Amino acid sequence: MSEKIEDIEIQLLLEALYKRFHYDFRNYAQASIKRRLKQAREQLGFASFSALQESLLHDPTMLLRLLGYLTVQVSELFRDPSYFRAIREKVVPHLRTYPSLKVWIAGCSSGEELYSFVILFREEGLEERTLFYATDINQDALAKAEAGIYDLSRIQLFTENHRNSGGKSSLSDYYSAAYGSAAFDKSLRKQVVFSDHSLVTDAVFAEMHMVSCRNVLIYFDRALQDRALGLFKESLARKGFLGLGAKETMRFSEHSQSFTDYVREEKIYQKSAR
Incomplete structure (x- = not known):
């Protein structure tokens, strides 16, 4: 099958996904979305993207399975410890x-970044006065974030990251281990609102003092990046903070004039006072 025909099939598949379920991946970075859809097609056993589209439209179980490929994020607690420091x-x-305070973890995936923030704020005495909003478009990922259960084999890395981020306690204070899993304490969720939210189609929902959205924008094309950064600008209070991923930047955005570098090497920006 020619690449041109594949590209047409992919466009039609993404259009079907949007029109049927209102999940909009049409302006995601093309190379990334194509790679993920190829993986989905192969692993789900479809001969073509057209066959995958037909299943998506007629099999109620296919949506969540496909979203698992399109929204997969690799994360860890206190990922890039220098950012959290x-x-x-x-x-x-x-x-x-x-x-x-209100803090928005946008694209929270399965919750690792959220728990990093809650633990950090608890250690700094700010948790009780903070409301955390954890959002993602993938409801399965949100359910995992709300459960707060991770494979025990990952805990050594999480612990090392926490220590390198300047952690003031032992990470083991925050979870209990059993049957090969680490379950994070329910008290870490008492100040958290979990919500389905799309940076592509949804609007601002509250005024924030900090937004952390890391390693999400790299999957968007330029127009979609500008839309998301515009949302963050609108949602942030004056002199509020925005944290992006290591490979992301405000530099080429139409909203760059609304922010100043706060910790340049960690991609932390502050919204201008004006």
Whole structure:
């Protein structure tokens, strides 16, 4: 089958996904979305993208299975510890000046970044005055985030990351281990709102003091990146903070003038006061 025909099939599949289920991947970075769809087609056993599209439209179980390929994110607690150390040492002192806080973890996937923030804020004495919003388009991932259960084999890395981020306690204080899994304490979720939210189609829903959206924008094309960054700009309070992933930047965005570098090497920005 020619690549041109495959590209047409992919466009039609993404259009069907949007029109039938309102999940919009049409402006995701083409190379990334094509790679993920090829993996889905092969592993789900379809001869063509057209066959996958037919199943998506007629098999109620196919949507969640396909979303698992399209939204897969590799994450870990305190991923890139220097980012969390910068939050702890340079952002938290500013956040302490507010009587109440709202923090948005956008594209939270299965929850590792969320728990990193909640633990950090607990250690810094800010958890009780903070409401955390954890959002993703994948409801299966959100369910995993809300459960807060991870394979025990990952805990050694999580523990090392936590220590390197400037952790002030032992990570083992926050989970219980049994049957090969680590279940994070329910108390870590008492200040959390889990919600289905799309950076592609949905609007701003609250005024935030910090937004952390890391390693999501790299999957968007330029127009979609600008839409998401515009959402963050609108949602942030004056002098609020935005954290992006190591390979992401505000530099070429139409919204770049609305932000200043706060911790440049960690991709932490501050919304301008004006």
